[in-house]
Amino acid sequence: MGSDTALPRNEGGEQRLRLSRLLSLRQRILAVNIFVVVILAGGLFYLDSLRIRLTESRVERARAEASMVATTLGGLPRPAWPAMLERLGRDSGARLRVFAADGALLADNWAMGPPTYELRDPADERWYRSAARWLDNGVDALVVAASRPMLVNDESRRAAWPEIATALQSRRAAVEVRRAPEGTPFISAAVPVAAGGESLLLTVNARDIRRQVRAERFWLALALLATLIFSILLSRFLARTIATPLRRLAIAAHRVRLGRAREVDVPVLPERRDEIGLLARALADMTQSLRQRIDATEAFAADVTHELKNPLASLRSAVDSLDRIDDPALRAQLLDVVRQDVGRLDRLVVDIAEASRLDAELSRARFEPIDLATFIGNLLPMWETRRPEVSVAFARPRLGSAVVMGEESRLARLLDNLVDNAISFSPESGLVEIKASADGDQVKISVEDQGSGVPEEAREAIFNRFHSIRPEADFGRHSGLGLAIARAIVEGHGGRIEVGDRRDGRAGARFVVRLPGAAA
Numbered sequence: 001m002g003s004d005t006a007l008p009r010n011e012g013g014e015q016r017l018r019l020s021r022l023l024s025l026r027q028r029i030l031a032v033n034i035f036v037v038v039i040l041a042g043g044l045f046y047l048d049s050l051r052i053r054l055t056e057s058r059v060e061r062a063r064a065e066a067s068m069v070a071t072t073l074g075g076l077p078r079p080a081w082p083a084m085l086e087r088l089g090r091d092s093g094a095r096l097r098v099f100a101a102d103g104a105l106l107a108d109n110w111a112m113g114p115p116t117y118e119l120r121d122p123a124d125e126r127w128y129r130s131a132a133r134w135l136d137n138g139v140d141a142l143v144v145a146a147s148r149p150m151l152v153n154d155e156s157r158r159a160a161w162p163e164i165a166t167a168l169q170s171r172r173a174a175v176e177v178r179r180a181p182e183g184t185p186f187i188s189a190a191v192p193v194a195a196g197g198e199s200l201l202l203t204v205n206a207r208d209i210r211r212q213v214r215a216e217r218f219w220l221a222l223a224l225l226a227t228l229i230f231s232i233l234l235s236r237f238l239a240r241t242i243a244t245p246l247r248r249l250a251i252a253a254h255r256v257r258l259g260r261a262r263e264v265d266v267p268v269l270p271e272r273r274d275e276i277g278l279l280a281r282a283l284a285d286m287t288q289s290l291r292q293r294i295d296a297t298e299a300f301a302a303d304v305t306h307e308l309k310n311p312l313a314s315l316r317s318a319v320d321s322l323d324r325i326d327d328p329a330l331r332a333q334l335l336d337v338v339r340q341d342v343g344r345l346d347r348l349v350v351d352i353a354e355a356s357r358l359d360a361e362l363s364r365a366r367f368e369p370i371d372l373a374t375f376i377g378n379l380l381p382m383w384e385t386r387r388p389e390v391s392v393a394f395a396r397p398r399l400g401s402a403v404v405m406g407e408e409s410r411l412a413r414l415l416d417n418l419v420d421n422a423i424s425f426s427p428e429s430g431l432v433e434i435k436a437s438a439d440g441d442q443v444k445i446s447v448e449d450q451g452s453g454v455p456e457e458a459r460e461a462i463f464n465r466f467h468s469i470r471p472e473a474d475f476g477r478h479s480g481l482g483l484a485i486a487r488a489i490v491e492g493h494g495g496r497i498e499v500g501d502r503r504d505g506r507a508g509a510r511f512v513v514r515l516p517g518a519a520a
Helices: 018-022 026-040 043-074 077-090 126-140 160-172 207-257 274-323 328-363 374-383 410-427 482-490
Strands: 095-099 103-109 174-179 186-191 199-205 368-371 393-396 403-406 433-437 440-449 496-501 510-516
Touching: 026 207, 043 077, 043 186, 043 199, 043 207, 077 095, 077 103, 095 368, 160 174, 160 186, 160 199, 186 328, 207 274, 274 328, 274 510, 368 374, 368 410, 374 410, 403 410, 403 510, 410 433, 410 440, 410 482, 410 510, 482 496
Parallel strands: 393 433
Antiparallel strands: 095 103, 095 199, 174 186, 186 199, 368 403, 433 440, 440 510, 496 510
């Protein structure tokens, strides 16, 4: 049994993938879907690059605005500077201050109007702003963002702004980016105003950068959450529709392999029209076929045991009686019984071996075209000598008109069993007729005898193993496997066999075999 069910080892292709050995199908489905989420999570790094680009753009804007304001102030008298700073600061949203060469504050647009930005104390903010700031810090830590110095206070002392000294020394704009208390970028730009040593300081709390980044992160988080939910639901759906049925089929196949074919209920999944459904139905059909084969094997074994017991019992009785009988005539009669029983056992063993290996041999056989006109003609002399008082006639067809694809030795056994059966049932001076002819895309072979025929109610049973309706005088001369072997050979060649009455209405049986023609 083990050799019949063992599968050949396949070391190539997908079976060599280590991933297939490490992860179950359910885990691989989940991994494929989570991969999409992981790719989407990479958008967080996109947010960091977006913030960098926005900050750099705002730095250049602050540099340009500071240079423009310094140029404008350089063309105005000093008394007009405060009013100009107030107007320009209101338009740009920045705080503009001018320091003298000695560091004194000369002008401040906030002194002329309302503040243009606000520095918020994190302790006074609501919880959701604190949560957002905590999330900002977490994302910064995740992407290893560059750390900015903290703005301690927006002081109006020139010494508190080192970039002013840098700008005076280099005679061009100097920009510095700090972090406001609430975590937003704080940009300061310093630029010389005139040759007298005055300097302009432009500062702005770039809260809009944080707002844009948070807005992008919000929509990205929504997309990430939706994708995550969809991936989990899709993974569960795929696991339920693929992995779970496959697991059920694997468990059923394992139970069948353990020899529990009769108690295994293989799921058929009739509602599935995909590959899983096809696999389930194929496995169910295979299990059903296996059950039938097991039942047939057990029945065959029981029949073999029963058929062997009869000649063995007769043989034992005859052998035991030989020691107690001195009459030569009776001893000769007992020896004749022994010879008949030995012959019967020999026929049984040969036919049983033939029947048991027939299916396996036919599955491996290579079929070749066989012209029945020549093939049956070559077998005819053997049948004519089997029982001389019975004639065997063959209506030979034209060469090439009755050609089948088959295995020569098996077809010879098929015809020999049918003709031998017809000869054995034929009366003295009887006639056995053999015909072969093309019938559409099939080839029909008929064997007719002039015996008693086969009763209609027994026409199916005669093809069962060890079934025989022979007369008492013929007992023991046949194993009862001939017609069973004949049907197995016919079915192994893709054909069918049936028995009926003679077409001319006279007594006798007519066996008809239909095999696919070689052209078909």
